[in-house]
Amino acid sequence: MATATALVARLDNREADYRVQPHNIEAEQALLGAILVNNDAFYRVSDFLLSDHFFEAVHQRVFELMASLIRAGKIATPITLKTFVGEIDLGGITASQYLARLAAEATTVINAADYGRTVYDLAIRRQLIGVGEELVNVAYDAPVEMPPREQIEEAERKLYALAEKGRYEGGFQKFDGALRLAIDMAASAYQRAGGLSGISSGLRDLDQRMGGLQRSDLIVLAGRPAMGKTSLATNIAFNIAKAWRGERQEDGSLKSVDGGIVGFFSLEMSSDQLATRIVAEQSGISSYKIRQGRITEGDFARLTDVAAQIEKLPLYIDQTGGISIAQLVARARRLQRQKGLDVLFIDYLQLLSGSAKNGQNRVQELTEITTSLKALAKELSVPIVALSQLSRQVESRDDKRPQLSDLRESGSIEQDADVVMFVYREEYYLKGKEPRPGTDEHNKWQIEMEQAHGLAELIIGKQRHGPTGTVALQFDADVTRFSDRADEARLPDHL
Secondary structure, eight states, X not given: OHHHXXXXXXXXXXXXXXXXXXXXXXXXXXXXXXXXXXXXXXXXXXXXXXXXXXXXXXXXXXXXXXXXXXXXXXXXXXXXXXXXXXXXXXXXXXXXXXXXXXXXXXXXXGGHHHHHHHHHHHHHHHHHHHHHHHHHHHHHSOOTTOOHHHHXXXXXXXXXXXXXXXXXXXXXXXXXXXXXXXXXXXXXXXXXXXXXXXXXXXXXXHHHHHSXXXXXXXXXXXXXXXXXXXXXXXXXXXXXXXXXXXXXXXXXXXXXXXXXXXXXXXXXXXXXXXXXXXXXXXXXXXXXXXHHTXXXXXXHHHHHHHHHHHTTSOEEEXXXXXXXXXXXXXXXXHHHHHTOOXXXXXXXXXXXXXXXXXXXXXXXXXXXXXXXXXXXXXXXXXXXXXXXXXXXXXXXXXXXXXXXXXXXXXXXXXXXXXXXXXXEOHHHHHHTTOOOTTSHHHHHHHHHHHHHTTEEEEEEEEETTSOOEEEEEEEETTTTEEEEOOOGGGSOOOO
């Protein structure tokens, strides 16, 4: 008997601990009543509130009907709604009587937006509870093929999706707010080294053409294999991290004043291969010599000095291969939250996978990837530099300089990108065309090789904020380093 009594007591305690999901029926009624009395109240909440946000099923139905009528240019009143609501059990009163009571007890239209936000916030909290419950349930019964890291990333994705939903401050803004942002950007450019509105790439001529890497931009850097895409990306990433300077704000946060904190997704190379490249670029010692151990004692001392400088830089590398766009987005958000993030590099686009929706082909998948990257650039307010392969049709032309039509697999890359740049080195193609020595063609070829030696072209094929054109760069093949070409106007006169 004692055991039974204890069991009953325990069950009673459980029932007492039972919690109803957060809701506010009175706020829902007040909002619906305000709309019934004055349909203009609907437009104060229509840009963020949906019928699903209401807790009570009857209220969902009423709001959905009112929205349909108002958007169709008709009047939503208890009388016009009566026909569509139908028979509903409301505890002794009819649907018509309930609608009339809502209208009779309505608040003014002025309060409609506040009630709408209350209903909306409570709906987000209920969805948050749902994410938490699913997280717990999956953790208890996770399948063997689902590692904890994958569950964490999936939970992060859902939480951030919910965070984006939980915002109702969008829509039109007064122009003075946008004007203040423009003035702040100009002030930042004035304070930043080089006077650029964006983040300096460390390449003078490129910065002059683009004004630096602009926040919220998706920048595609494309080229055929062996053109030096990864090398150029690591050069720019290093330059930005090396120039980083931060200032502590009043709230304790750290704000980047110059340069930036860099995230680098290396989907093709391992982190040690990428590190070897950067060390080679900065030390001037060939990477193949480093890998083969063909270095002197002096070279080794130089390597350790360079490595000691690099390890202090705010440069973070993720070498995970074959990740999905959802995983990349989750990790980029996490990096910005934990360490900060000013520029994001991705090497390269075609190695990312989409969400694997049924019936989705590769073109649709790449469209999803580029659209998600552009949205991520806007959300994090950072430039994203994504590397991309080019199709083989480049090789079939006499002039092998890339064009926008050469972007591989999808026109979405060209459409979604704010800037598209191509790396081109004539020297690479000339090397494979060497005629027989001693002939006139060989002499002509040697002259062309001398002119093309060390010359790289960065072709800006698209730029939303400025002109297109070609930027000439110096390329040192031994250490895979890009740098500015010498300005002949600044060279000393020859004697």
